[in-house]
Amino acid sequence: MKKIFNISFLAVILIIAGCNNDKKTTGESTTTDAITPSGGQEAVKDDESAKDVVKVAVGSKDHTTLVAALKQAELVTSLSNAGPFTVFAPTNAAFDKLPAGTVDGLMKDDKKADLQNILQYHVAVAGYKTENMQDGQVIGMANGDNITLSVKDGKVMVNGTATVVASVPASNGIIHIIDAVLLPPAKQ
């Protein structure tokens, strides 16, 4: 009986193999390979739409440090999303004002979480135009901490340390260029 079992088992295998034979004959792709989006919305090919906050920053020669940091912190995909975002964008000069070695240190892979925390402290998920900003207004930022605005004679300052020097609209929000890096409050 054992032998029969073995033979019948073999037969079953043969049946399966027989029925499946033509499965192996293809390998040819039938689809259009021309554009294969990989990654997030930042990879979408689109020369018609207005630029999003990332593309605006990429287009600014004064924000190369910020752009490099956004890439290192893997925030490009998020900021290419529908938003809406308010981004406080420190200039290269603002980063240069930090103690020597700070930026280089944050750009190390083992400091990614710290870098993300700092950069997310510069982003609010909402559209805040300067004309709607109020003196003393508190805004919750993406990292979970708050910033406080001061508005004096039309000049907007963040946390009393960074001045909004210009504002640039983007397709998915607004960028306020600031002259100092915002540092999240120390954890209790």
Next chain:
Amino acid sequence: MKLSTTKQLFPILLAAFGFLLMQGCKPKGAQSAVSGDAASKVYVAPGKYDEFYNFVSGGFSGQMSVYGIPSGRLLRVIPVFSVDPEKGYGYSEESKPMLNTSNGFVPWDDLHHIALSVTNSEHDGRWVFGNGNNTPRIARIDLKTFRTAEIIEIPNSAGNHSSPFITENSEYVVAGTRFSVPIGDKQDVPINTYKENFKGTVSFIGVDKTSGKMNIAFQILTPGINFDLARAGKGKSAGWFFFSCYNSEKANTLLEVNASQKDKDFIMCVNWKKAEEYAKAGKGVKKAVKYAHNTYDDKTHSATSTMMNEVLVLDPKDCPDMIYFMPCPKSPHGCDTDPSGEFIVGSGKLAATIPVFSFTKIQAAIAAKDYDGSFDGIPVLKYASVLHGEVQKPGLGPLHTEFDDKGNAYTSFFVSSEVVKWNVQSLKVIDRVPTYYSVGHLSVPGGPTKKPHGKYMIAYNKITKDRYLPTGPELAQSAQLYDISGEKMKLLLDFPTIGEPHYAEAIPASLIMKNSQKIYKIEENKNPYAALGDKYARVERKGNEIHVYMTSIRSHFTPDNIEGVKLGETVYFHVTNLEQDWDVPHGFAVKGANNAELLIMPGETQTLKWVPEKVGVFPMYCTDFCSALHQEMQGYIRVSPAGANVPLTFSTGNPAPASTEKKDTIKNK
């Protein structure tokens, strides 16, 4: 003993397994008719594109749908002849004129056939045309925006079935009337005076080479028969058009019986180049009619309906050598020209053969006046003289024929539920496959053109019993995709369709995707009610009307608080989407409006009319999930009693808590 038992058992087992093997591999029903590699042939991996767009008529849904081939994925439903609350089509003030007709606003139609624009008998990817069957119309859809750009009504027509087939360089799309009807001043006639008072027409609608704009160039008056389908010639036959016709009995009742009396009906051959010359030479008569011509302007984002009152009619009596009848067995339906333009395939619904006519022979017969009498004064060509040959006993109930790039034809058979592949030259049947069930039209990518892409064939079926999970008395109608790259046709995929699919065409994706528009540029927005920035947002009273000039951008409306509307007033929300970002429409809806939503594309302005019927505060919100703060994209409009003295105010953005009724607003100027 043991051994002998084994020996005895073995052949039995072998036979049993042999039987199982046969059962296992033999196609029993539809499922097992699918070959093993079917899934990999239709699998389009996430992030990859389909190879072809398939434009499919929606039949009684009145719309057109777009599928990817080979995946069968639904990409878009384009509203054409029916209102579409999802997109605000036929509900927004801007789109309402698209559905205007000489009968007033008609919110529905029956879209049967597709014609993609062609240059030199090849698809050029610019426009797709569709016919409205019930209230005769032709629509043109712009393939940059996938939106209905134009609808023209066809006068002197009823049941615009033989439409909108297209000439070699998109010079004309045609509209042959299914129903013959009383034409001219005598409209109120007894139905049983059909034979004396009813006439048919075929209309040639000119298509502007650059804009695509349509105009009815001329109509040809015909005997009172029914026109069914049509095809233009190609290459050598490009100056001709072929229309299948039935009911040469001229019955006006119980056509099921009375229009099936004769052995042969006709294919009407029209020398449209000659007709064009007659029209230019003033041989036609301008007849008073009434029909609507509706166009959509991409700059004003608005449709305009113009009532036209004249059409040029050519009577074959005054225009010799313009039309001829060609006998065709038993109520011909499909009438298809092969890629070379030499062969015309007629499909008599009740015929036992498929006749194939030769254009060369037609020309010779005309030159030799090789006639078999005449029909209502129009010469009838001798069947035997124009016939290339017949496909004998191909199946039951032939309907439609498409072609591949190897000289083969594919004909659908409704009654025997199958597709038959045959060679156009030899007329020999090569292969046949079942469809599930009762197939109507077929589509081969590029099939009606000079250069078919002979890779796939799609069958559009009428009956879907047991093909899908049951959904009550009605099931989604289906399309079936076949691989036709080899000698044998292979079923790959079923996919459900919207409404009822009739004719469809498929075109390489590369011809369309590169032209696809992403946004409407805000600086080109010429809608008279646009607010091209938050600072232009405002509310104005004009007599009994309140006009809200509103903007939308992630993630707010300006204004979003409106007061001072009074019962009895009509409110128009003119909403401008300020976004300039692909695929970021905003929606707009207000509670209780006896209307649909608006769906406003980036850079566009659309208007929703609302007549409040109650006093109160009515919320309004964005209906299209636009952003992380979509749920915050909302507002209120207050409606007060007719005599109230609430002033008209509007505002957006008020960070301070509301204290008193009126002091808390940032006024927009």
